Amino acid sequence: MTETIIEPQVENVPNVFTQAQIGWTPWLQPLTADELTERHYEALVDRARAQSPYFALLVRDPDILEARTKTDKDIFYNVADGLPRAERELAATAASRANGCIFCASVHSRFASHHSDHKAEVQKLLDDGVSADLGERWNAIVAATVALTATPPSFGSDHVERLRTAGLSNEEISDVIHGGAFFNWANRLMLSLGEPTPAQ
Amino acid sequence: MTTTIPDIIDHLAGIASGSAGAVLRARRPVTREGAQASWVALFAPADAGDFPLSDRFALAAFVSILHGQAAISAFYADHLNEQANGTALRVAVEQAAAAGLTNGPYGHYPAGPLLRENRDGLIFQVADAERAVLGEKLSTLLEHAHLLVLHPRDAKPEALSKLLAAGWNTTSIVTASQLVAFLAFQIRVIAGLKVLNAA
Numbered sequence: 283m284t285e286t287i288i289e290p291q292v293e294n295v296p297n298v299f300t301q302a303q304i305g306w307t308p309w310l311q312p313l314t315a316d317e318l319t320e321r322h323y324e325a326l327v328d329r330a331r332a333q334s335p336y337f338a339l340l341v342r343d344p345d346i347l348e349a350r351t352k353t354d355k356d357i358f359y360n361v362a363d364g365l366p367r368a369e370r371e372l373a374a375t376a377a378s379r380a381n382g383c384i385f386c387a388s389v390h391s392r393f394a395s396h397h398s399d400h401k402a403e404v405q406k407l408l409d410d411g412v413s414a415d416l417g418e419r420w421n422a423i424v425a426a427t428v429a430l431t432a433t434p435p436s437f438g439s440d441h442v443e444r445l446r447t448a449g450l451s452n453e454e455i456s457d458v459i460h461g462g463a464f465f466n467w468a469n470r471l472m473l474s475l476g477e478p479t480p481a482q
Numbered sequence: 483m484t485t486t487i488p489d490i491i492d493h494l495a496g497i498a499s500g501s502a503g504a505v506l507r508a509r510r511p512v513t514r515e516g517a518q519a520s521w522v523a524l525f526a527p528a529d530a531g532d533f534p535l536s537d538r539f540a541l542a543a544f545v546s547i548l549h550g551q552a553a554i555s556a557f558y559a560d561h562l563n564e565q566a567n568g569t570a571l572r573v574a575v576e577q578a579a580a581a582g583l584t585n586g587p588y589g590h591y592p593a594g595p596l597l598r599e600n601r602d603g604l605i606f607q608v609a610d611a612e613r614a615v616l617g618e619k620l621s622t623l624l625e626h627a628h629l630l631v632l633h634p635r636d637a638k639p640e641a642l643s644k645l646l647a648a649g650w651n652t653t654s655i656v657t658a659s660q661l662v663a664f665l666a667f668q669i670r671v672i673a674g675l676k677v678l679n680a681a
Binding site for chain 1: 502510512513515516522523524548549551586587589591594595596629630631632634635637639643646655656657659661662664667670674675678
């Protein structure tokens with residue numbers, strides 16, 4: 283019975299980019315609490331993630347989930363130096379907006395707003411798309427992320443120059459690259475293994 | 483057998499030890515180690531389970547060709563060559579990928595105001611000649627990978643049904659999805675750092 287898809291009948295499917303707390307439901311069977319071993323909990327990194335159907339599905343392959351989770355947390359939460367948290371979340375939101383991941387964009391736009399206090403600008407990115415005018419520093423981060431998100435990637439030295447002119451150091455530009463690149467990973471999982479559900 | 487696998491991102495981005503690029507990466511050791519551990523989990527797993535290495539490298543060669551990064555696709559195609567029947571698989575994967583080249587992301591949104599942002603694009607199918615070499619199971623996986631790489635917002639549960647019908651189980655679909663999505667990350671880190679380090 284594991285080897286069948288789940289076809290959730292979602293009503294009022296989220297059909298706009300939003301900062302509201304929408305949900306996500308899987309198309310493949312996550313592991314149940316009874317199936318989880320210590321190795322699975324280790325791979326989840328945070329035990330509480332077992333409650334999330336997304337992580338309980340990904341934990342079917344614990345080795346890649348564990349490595350991915352540690353990478354994710356370091357790229358976004360290691361604020362010893364480098365790009366401010368808000369702008370890492372901005373890159374995550376820009377990649378999600380470009381790829382069309384309504385769920386990912388909802389989570390990370392909320393984080394971008396929370397850490398920047400620029401909720402209106404973040405909403406502009408969601409409403410108007412990646413060419414919205416958010417002020418030059420944010421515009422440069424969004425443009426670089428969108429170019430990197432294209433397939434094939436079109437990120438070039440002109441994007442680096444624009445980021446430098448906007449005041450970003452090489453370390454901060456590396457953080458933009460990693461934040462944007464990481465969401466090209468996250469978006470593809472979220473978009474292809476399940477779908478968003480409306481806010482409760 | 484224990485062999486030391488060199489850091490793949492450094493290798494493919496041309497980052498020499500001691501260079502400014504290496505210093506930049508050294509400042510985020512957890513990220514660097516996590517990216518490498520991800521590669522090892524996908525391409526040198528303790529147990530490949532129901533998803534053999536030849537299929538993993540075929541998938542990686544296909545995905546990296548779609549990203550238009552010649553050095554990266556050569557790396558994965560060389561790994562594919564080393565697998566059983568690798569040379570024939572490599573030729574077929576390269577031909578299949580050549581027919582799948584296009585620009586993404588494109589795709590469609592649920593009914594509502596975002597419909598104006600819908601963008602049509604190639605719905606890829608492996609041609610009969612390559613299908614004969616790759617087999618139905620691997621061909622179906624490459625078709626799914628094309629969706630993930632280029633128009634992921636078109637994904638539907640039926641796409642996963644096709645994989646199950648072709649013989650992939652749920653856990654292997656999770657691993658394959660991680661593999662394609664990881665490459666979307668790895669390739670962009672490499673492409674981005676190459677540009678940054680040269681600028």
